[in-house]
Amino acid sequence: MGKRLEEERAQLEAAVAEILGHGDTSSLVAETRQFRDTSAARLAALRGEAQLIKERVGDIAKRSSGVLGGVSVLKNRKQNLETLLNVLTAHLELTRILPLLERLIEAGNRDEVLRHVRILKRIEVHLLREFVPREIERLSSVYAKVLTFARGEFEDAVRRSDTSKMTFASAVFSLLEGERDVLARTMDVYARTLETDLSRVKEDLSKFLSKSPMFDSDAGHTSQVFLNGFVECLGRLAALVDAVNEEMFKQHELSGLLSLLTNAINFVSSGFAKPLLDGLMDYFSVTTLRTPPSDVDLAGQARVGHFIQESVEMANEYNLFLAHIRDKLASFAPNGKLSAQEEARVWSAFQGTSLAFAILELLNKVLWLEQSRLEGQLRTAIKNSASYAAMAAATKGVGGDGKAHEFLDEVFYLVKTSITRILSSLDKSAVCSFVHVVASKVLAEDVYELLSDLASRHIRKENVSPTSLSFSGSTTHFNTVVASVMNSLYVAASYVTTLAQSVRDEATDASFPERDRPTVLGCIDQLEELNTGKFRRLFNDRLQALTDLLRPNFRAELDVIKDTNFQVISEAVLLDMEKKLPFSSSLRTRVEKGLPQWKKDLSPEVFEAFFAALCKMLAKAIEALVFSKRFQQIGAVLLDKEIRSICSFLQNQTNSNVRSTFARLSLLCEALMLETKSEIEQFHTLSAGELTHEDIKRLIKLRSDISE
16 A cells, blocks of 8 residues: 555656646646545545455454364363373273282392382372272382382391392382482391391300400400401491492482491491490400500500500401492492592591591500500610610620620611501501601600710710720720710611611501502601601711710821921921821821721721711811911922822722812812912912812911011
8 A cells, every 4th residue: 555655646746747847837736636536535445445454354363263272172182181091001000010019029029029110100190099099008008018028138138248139129218218218218227237237246245254354464365356346347337338339329429328338337336346446445454544554564564465456456457448438439430430529528428437436546545555565665675685785884795796786676676566566557647646656756765865875875085095995006895885886876877767668668568548648658758857867967976076086096196297397398308208208107007006996896887987087087187287387388298298198098998088088188288389479369269169268368377488
């Protein structure tokens, strides 16, 4: 209609243009009126057509509404028909399955029972009580029979660690009791089974305690009834762990299984394991023990020893059991490994059980007693050690047989045995705690003070004499004693390293969880770092003290330098003295006489260290004398020849680098032999910093033939 109006408008405009072009307005008015009347008539016709179209559209809408209503009716009829068919099918299935299910239960066919229970749960929504009321009531009765059958299968699964029966029972519990009740049902069945199976543990313990309620050191203790009972408890728990399979892991997830396992552990702990641990401490009389048995209380020491051993073995079994759980759960995870977060959840869950707290309490008692026991054993070992007694008393003949430090062999053997015993518990906290005690108390204090006192007793000024501690050339048994002491100090440091490496190897081979192993190894490393350095410093300090005490033995040789006039030497005198070299010759004689006994009595490693310290002492003493003298250039040449001769001789006595010890002294001689002051001043640069500016200034002052 709009298009038609546009066409008429265009015709009108054309007509107007034509009229204007001819100038005849009357005809234009007439044509305009005619066009207006025609347009009005056409507009009225168009409005009529529009109304007709509107009426037709309304009629179509009514007809469409009727059609849609018919479709909805047809759809509802189809749904009702499907519902009716589902109801009929469900009731037919119900009447078929109920008697079949009872027969399957009697036949023990788990797979078919589970399959038909799943069918029944699927069709339950289509059952109408009004349609078959008797079958509906019978359904509840059959479900009860299925649950009874499942409980029986579960109990048998627990006893036999049968994963297929465990999976069947868990699936039935989940279908008929709901997901939240499955774990509770599982724990309930398991608890009743445990109650029956572990009642024998209580009976055996009761019989044992009725015969011997307290430990008798004379009768001994070989049955280990507490350990055996504890292992039995863990064994029943392990049966539950073994029954867990991948289907259960998918069904309950990690959190559900952790809940089940921790509940089971708490149940066993409260009813069986914790009473066993308490009974163990009562039996060995350590529950109320406030003071460890004394060193002379042999019966008490034996009682404590048995208690520690059995307790450590219990802890070992417990930690192996936890590792078994972790490995079992990890086997269901992707790539057979729990994530770090999941593993942390596992350990956190187990650390919160009552059994974990009971084991912790037991180990705290063990650590206290083990430390006291070790310290007592060390005191006894030292008291009964002939080698230590002979060394302490400077008995004649000590050290000659190479057994002077046998007491250290016994000391470190006892320490290693004690650490190994606690290590076998596989408890990270207990091991690290005990290693720390050994490192900071037993070794760093007790053993250190023992050796320090032994060295201080002999290496002191009051013992220096030609017949006692000396470098005089005459063999004395006191030198041999001191040599044995120094050997012992050196051995102690090396024994710490050996101890740490041995314990480290055992810890590496032990069944620690991978997450705990770095911590345990780190504690052992700290033991080595702390005590190796401490004992080496003790050795070096006493070695320094020894060589300082031997210095007076070289007074006559050092006096040769002190008495030599290095200013008025002529070339003729120089040539004569070069042939004799009085200082180096006398020193050589002293060393040749005094060194053999020390070389014989000291171990090769200790002798090298001793000789290096002796050379260092001589170099410092000679340097001090040099700075106290006055020189002319020709006298400095003589001193240089003496020093070179000394270095050459001493170097032949050892494998160590003696020349490095005398390097500074050699540089002093080189500087003193220079001709002018400026050359000496420039020597600071040539000495690569070994000689300071202050040293150069002092050297210039020593030269009487150089003006300042």
